[in-house]
Amino acid sequence: MSWIRHEVFVNTLYIIAFSLMIYGLMKLTSPKTAVRGNWIAAVGMTVAFVATLLKDEMGHNWLLIVVALVIGSAIGVPAARKVKMTAMPQMVALFNGVGGGAVALIAWAEFRNTDAYAHEPKYMAIASLFAALVGSVSFWGSNIAFGKLQEILPGRPITLGRLQQPVNLLVLLGAVACAVAIVAGADSELLMIGLLVLAALAGVFVVLPIGGADMPVVISMLNALTGLSAAAMGLALNNTALIVAGMLVGASGSILTNLMAKAMNRSIPAIVAGGFGGGSDTGGGATGGTDRPVRSTSAADAAIQMAYASKVVVVPGYGMAVAQAQHAVKEMAELLEAKGVDVAFAIHPVAGRMPGHMNVLLAEADVPYEQLKEMDEINSQFAQTDVSLVIGANDVTNPAAETNPNSPIYGMPVLKVNQSKSVIVLKRSMSSGFAGIENELFYDSKTAMLFGDAKASVTDIVEELKQL
Amino acid sequence: MENLVLIQNLAIVVLAGFTGFLVISQVPNTLHTPLMSATNAIHGIVVLGAVLVLGMGVGDDVVSGIILFVAVVFGAINVVGGFVVTDRMLGMFKQKPGQAGSVSKGKADK
Numbered sequence: 001m002s003w004i005r006h007e008v009f010v011n012t013l014y015i016i017a018f019s020l021m022i023y024g025l026m027k028l029t030s031p032k033t034a035v036r037g038n039w040i041a042a043v044g045m046t047v048a049f050v051a052t053l054l055k056d057e058m059g060h061n062w063l064l065i066v067v068a069l070v071i072g073s074a075i076g077v078p079a080a081r082k083v084k085m086t087a088m089p090q091m092v093a094l095f096n097g098v099g100g101g102a103v104a105l106i107a108w109a110e111f112r113n114t115d116a117y118a119h120e121p122k123y124m125a126i127a128s129l130f131a132a133l134v135g136s137v138s139f140w141g142s143n144i145a146f147g148k149l150q151e152i153l154p155g156r157p158i159t160l161g162r163l164q165q166p167v168n169l170l171v172l173l174g175a176v177a178c179a180v181a182i183v184a185g186a187d188s189e190l191l192m193i194g195l196l197v198l199a200a201l202a203g204v205f206v207v208l209p210i211g212g213a214d215m216p217v218v219i220s221m222l223n224a225l226t227g228l229s230a231a232a233m234g235l236a237l238n239n240t241a242l243i244v245a246g247m248l249v250g251a252s253g254s255i256l257t258n259l260m261a262k263a264m265n266r267s268i269p270a271i272v273a274g275g276f277g278g279g280s281d282t283g284g285g286a287t288g289g290t291d292r293p294v295r296s297t298s299a300a301d302a303a304i305q306m307a308y309a310s311k312v313v314v315v316p317g318y319g320m321a322v323a324q325a326q327h328a329v330k331e332m333a334e335l336l337e338a339k340g341v342d343v344a345f346a347i348h349p350v351a352g353r354m355p356g357h358m359n360v361l362l363a364e365a366d367v368p369y370e371q372l373k374e375m376d377e378i379n380s381q382f383a384q385t386d387v388s389l390v391i392g393a394n395d396v397t398n399p400a401a402e403t404n405p406n407s408p409i410y411g412m413p414v415l416k417v418n419q420s421k422s423v424i425v426l427k428r429s430m431s432s433g434f435a436g437i438e439n440e441l442f443y444d445s446k447t448a449m450l451f452g453d454a455k456a457s458v459t460d461i462v463e464e465l466k467q468l
Numbered sequence: 469m470e471n472l473v474l475i476q477n478l479a480i481v482v483l484a485g486f487t488g489f490l491v492i493s494q495v496p497n498t499l500h501t502p503l504m505s506a507t508n509a510i511h512g513i514v515v516l517g518a519v520l521v522l523g524m525g526v527g528d529d530v531v532s533g534i535i536l537f538v539a540v541v542f543g544a545i546n547v548v549g550g551f552v553v554t555d556r557m558l559g560m561f562k563q564k565p566g567q568a569g570s571v572s573k574g575k576a577d578k
Contacts, residue, residue, distance in 0.1 A: 018484075021510055022487060022491060024506075025488075025491050025492065025503075025506065025507070025510075026491050026494075028495055028499060028502065028503055028506060029491075029494040029495050029496070029499070030496075030499075031498065031499065031558075031561040034499060034502060034558045034561060035555065035558045035559065035561075037506075038502070038506055038509075038551065038554045038555055038558055039551075039555070041506060041509070041510060041551070042509070042551045045509075045510070045512070045513060045547060045551070048513060048516060049515070049516060049519075052516045052519055052520055053519070053523075055520065055523075057520070057523065057524045058519075058520065058523035058524065059523065059524075059525065060522070060523055060524065060525035060526075061522050061523060061525065061526070061533070062523075064522060064533065064536075064537055064540075065519050065522055065523060065540060067537075068522075068537050068538075068540035068541045068544065069515075069519075069540060069544045071541050071544070072515075072540065072541040072542070072543065072544020072545045072548065073544055073545075073548045075541070075545050075549075076544060076545040076546070076547075076548040076549030076550075076552070077548055077549065077552055079545075079549055080548075080549040080550075080552035080553035080556065081552060081556070083553065085557075085560070088501065088505075088553070088557065091549075091553060092501075092504060092505050092508055092553070095505075095508050095509070095512075095545065095546050095549050095550050095553070096508050096511075096546075098542040098543070098545045098546045099508070099511050099512055099514055099542070099543065099546035101539075101542045102514045102515065102517075102518055102539040102540075102542035102543040102546065103514050103517070105518070105535050105536065105538055105539035105542070106514065106517050106518050106521055106536065106539050108535055109521055109522075109526065109532045109535045109536045109539070110521060112526075112529060112531065112532045112535075113521070113526060113527075113529070113532055121470045121471075121474070123470075123474050219504070220504055223504055223507060223508055223511075226508075226511045227507065227510075227511045230511045230513060230514045230517075231481060231484075233514060233517050234477075234517070235474070235477050235478075235481070237517055237520060237521070238473060238477065239516070239517065239520070240477075240480060241513060241516060242513055242514065242516060242517055243477060243480050243481055243484060244480060244484040245510050245511065245513040246484075246511060246513070246514075247480075247481055247484035247485045247487075247488055248484060248487065248488040248491075248507065248510060249488070249507040249508070249510055249511040250485065250488065251484075251485045251486075251487075251488025251489045251492060252488050252489075252491075252492035252503065252504075252507045253504075253507065254489075255489060255492050255493060256492075256500060256503070256504060259500075347497070349497060354501055354504065355497075355500035355501060355503075355504055356497060356498060356499065356500030356501035356502075356503075356504075357501060359497070359498045359499075359500070359501065360501045360502070360557055360560065363560040363561045364560045366560075369498055369561065372498060374497055
């Protein structure tokens with residue numbers, strides 16, 4: 001049975017493993033096959049894991065490994081099972097962070113085990129140090145993102161003002177300098193710790209100034225970074241499975257990051273440079289104070305208005321997620337449809353706090369996905385829409401993005417809600433959105449505001465609809 | 469020899485990157501969250517790296533042992549939690565039986 005531990009056999013298993021992962025990801029292209037796709041990828045992961053255990057080099061610390069795996073699973077599984085769908089972005093951020101943290105720690109241990117890469121080829125040292133740097137950035141960045149999403153930290157940008165960019169750059173350069181020194185032959189462990197700490201600071205400084213509205217971009221970017229660090233670790237360990245899996249994630253994360261940034265009409269460097277929202281004071285330009293009159297309405301009026309409409313478009317945003325209003329919204333949509341109203345949901349690509357956030361929530365509430373319309377499709381339909389019901393969405397409906405060149409969000413593609421015949425906005429108060437920008441839509445003469453918690457308001461509307 | 473290994477591995481890096489790019493480009497907006505969550509689970513493969521380095525032994529270096537122990541815990545949380553959470557998320561996209569035709573007028577997608 002010696003062949004079973006032979007390198008050829010192990011590497012063959014690796015090939016099977018990453019083929020399964022790629023095949024699994026291919027299945028994710030359709031909601032019908034996606035569940036199976038996920039499990040195919042998981043099987044691939046298991047194969048890779050078994051192959052690793054068979055490796056010839058393995059032979060120590062079995063007990064430690066088993067205990068660590070059990071602890072990890074005991075933390076991961078219940079967390080994954082219990083997390084509320086609305087808390088999904090922070091869960092993903094957290095899982096992403098520990099992945100990056102693991103990479104950084106492996107690199108650190110490697111540094112210690114190999115006497116600062118004394119007898120290793122240069123490229124291994126470089127790959128390992130790259131993995132350490134990126135992994136540490138990803139770990140701490142993800143933790144800050146988690147803190148912001150969990151509202152442990154304020155969601156508004158926290159910046160050092162004008163010093164932010166130079167400080168970020170300096171910290172990053174410091175980390176790179178440590179890495180260069182190690183590659184050049186310095187063997188002090190302080191350099192390695194310095195690298196990890198500086199990279200950690202870079203992660204913290206980069207994510208702290210980023211406002212809540214930019215979170216979808218940040219999360220997918222951190223995901224890509226962890227993937228790349230895993231691939232680099234694969235190079236350092238000469239492990240094909242790690243390389244392939246890491247690169248798959250790196251590529252997918254990069255695509256998503258790019259898509260999200262495009263949906264906000266902002267460049268990735270601009271987002272990373274941070275300070276979006278909050279810092280922009282009144283939202284730049286023509287919007288005067290908060291004293292302008294708005295029209296408010298009642299749940300009863302809103303219900304009547306929608307019940308006698310022929311087409312209603314629901315525009316969900318982060319407010320719906322926070323209020324957990326998705327089930328009430330689904331019930332409302334059903335009642336309206338029973339009355340013969342055509343109901344659709346308009347999904348902005350960056351609504352919520354991670355890519356596709358609204359889709360997941362509405363899917364949880366069993367809203368059929370044919371009713372979910374992407375921005376390009378629905379924007380041509382607003383002109384024929386009688387009532388647009390905006391539930392806790394703000395910046396993605398702001399017409400200033402199209403009309404006011406001074407607005408910080410000018411040029412960002414938005415849902416053209418203001419083209420519909422009337423608009424009802426569900427909102428807790430007149431406070432501005434995460435981007436800290438006033439929304440012109442609220443002051444439009446055809447807009448009526450229904451103040452209150454989104455879930456309570458929708459539930460009231462549902463009650464009124466039942467009585468009609 | 470070492471350089472040859474590096475070049476071969478770099479070839480894998482490039483090909484895997486393009487493969488990822490092609491596969492992921494096909495995923496619709498609707499599934500972006502589960503996609504991110506699934507790829508998130510996939511980079512949990514770092515747990516293999518941690519297990520491998522720990523399994524190769526750290527001599528009597530206790531600190532390295534602790535570092536790697538934590539790395540395995542982290543990796544396991546990432547990979548196991550990631551797949552479970554993705555499964556839960558995707559379960560919601562399934563058309564529940566008996567519900568498809570009731571109120572939603574939308575025809576089943578092709």
